[in-house]
Amino acid sequence: MKRQPLRLAILEAMRILEEAGVASPRADAELIAAHVLGVERGRLPLVPLVDPPVVEAIGKLVAQRAKRVPLQHLTGWAGFAGITLDVGPGVFIPRPETELLVEWGLRHIHGREYPVVVDLCTGSGALALAIAHERPDAVVYAVDIDPNALAWARHNADKQAAAGDTPIRLYSGDVGDNTIFAELDGLVDLVVCNPPYVPPGGDLPPEVVDFDPPQAVFAPDGGLAVVRQAVATACRLLKPGGGLAIEHDDTHGSAAPALVASRKVLTEVQDHRDLAGRPRFVTALRG
Numbered sequence: 001m002k003r004q005p006l007r008l009a010i011l012e013a014m015r016i017l018e019e020a021g022v023a024s025p026r027a028d029a030e031l032i033a034a035h036v037l038g039v040e041r042g043r044l045p046l047v048p049l050v051d052p053p054v055v056e057a058i059g060k061l062v063a064q065r066a067k068r069v070p071l072q073h074l075t076g077w078a079g080f081a082g083i084t085l086d087v088g089p090g091v092f093i094p095r096p097e098t099e100l101l102v103e104w105g106l107r108h109i110h111g112r113e114y115p116v117v118v119d120l121c122t123g124s125g126a127l128a129l130a131i132a133h134e135r136p137d138a139v140v141y142a143v144d145i146d147p148n149a150l151a152w153a154r155h156n157a158d159k160q161a162a163a164g165d166t167p168i169r170l171y172s173g174d175v176g177d178n179t180i181f182a183e184l185d186g187l188v189d190l191v192v193c194n195p196p197y198v199p200p201g202g203d204l205p206p207e208v209v210d211f212d213p214p215q216a217v218f219a220p221d222g223g224l225a226v227v228r229q230a231v232a233t234a235c236r237l238l239k240p241g242g243g244l245a246i247e248h249d250d251t252h253g254s255a256a257p258a259l260v261a262s263r264k265v266l267t268e269v270q271d272h273r274d275l276a277g278r279p280r281f282v283t284a285l286r287g
Helices: 006-019 025-037 041-046 052-066 071-075 096-109 126-134 147-162 225-237 255-261
Strands: 077-080 083-086 116-120 139-144 169-172 188-193 238-247 266-273 279-286
Touching: 006 025, 006 052, 025 041, 025 052, 025 071, 052 071, 071 077, 077 096, 083 126, 083 147, 096 126, 096 188, 096 238, 096 266, 096 279, 116 126, 116 225, 126 139, 126 147, 126 188, 139 147, 147 169, 188 225, 225 238, 225 255, 238 255, 255 266, 255 279
Parallel strands: 116 139, 116 188, 139 169, 188 238
Antiparallel strands: 077 083, 238 279, 266 279
């Protein structure tokens, strides 16, 4: 069997993905090739020639990606804020733009010893595990209502703990329940939340509509129902000076901060934009 240039296989993959409307054809083609070869993307130039079965394996995954199956479902993982999370059907795939929310949260608890952190709507465990990874002294609680998401979060939490991170405390519960984490009332340094927030009927790419769980994406009340519940819960949990950071839809650049500012106990309300300049998350402090 004659070996073939890897570069040609990647170029063909890019062509197919571009025609299919994939947003980042080059990155996806290279990540698929790296996944098949079991190397990091940056090491692909060190593999000039590959055997035909490798080209075939790349082609099969590219065909799936061209059908808009998320790249993370094909590789089985998503990188997020310095950690690697296992993801797949039944759990929301964490997005790079949410890393900015994590950065804000880490700045807020900088200098606080043994901070107490709560992640509402944890999904894959992304926010909770990223914060626990950076702050081994933090006591991190996480909650989700969806049993499928919780199974992924438990798997990721066990994996991070096995790698040496401080274990998080993972619970099943509804952020709209006014007794959730009642034992933490007034004791929490930071509440973070990436809730379902897309207004029903929102225009989204196939990777989201067809593969992310709808209950993790869409919310009633124009997308603000769960945001409202999370803000109410945060008001109860936070200690004076504690911080809240909650992601929202890019159409909520005015509505989400107004909702937060309507709670008299929350001060210094600020909205933050993502790297593309879109309104992305709102922060506040407990007065």
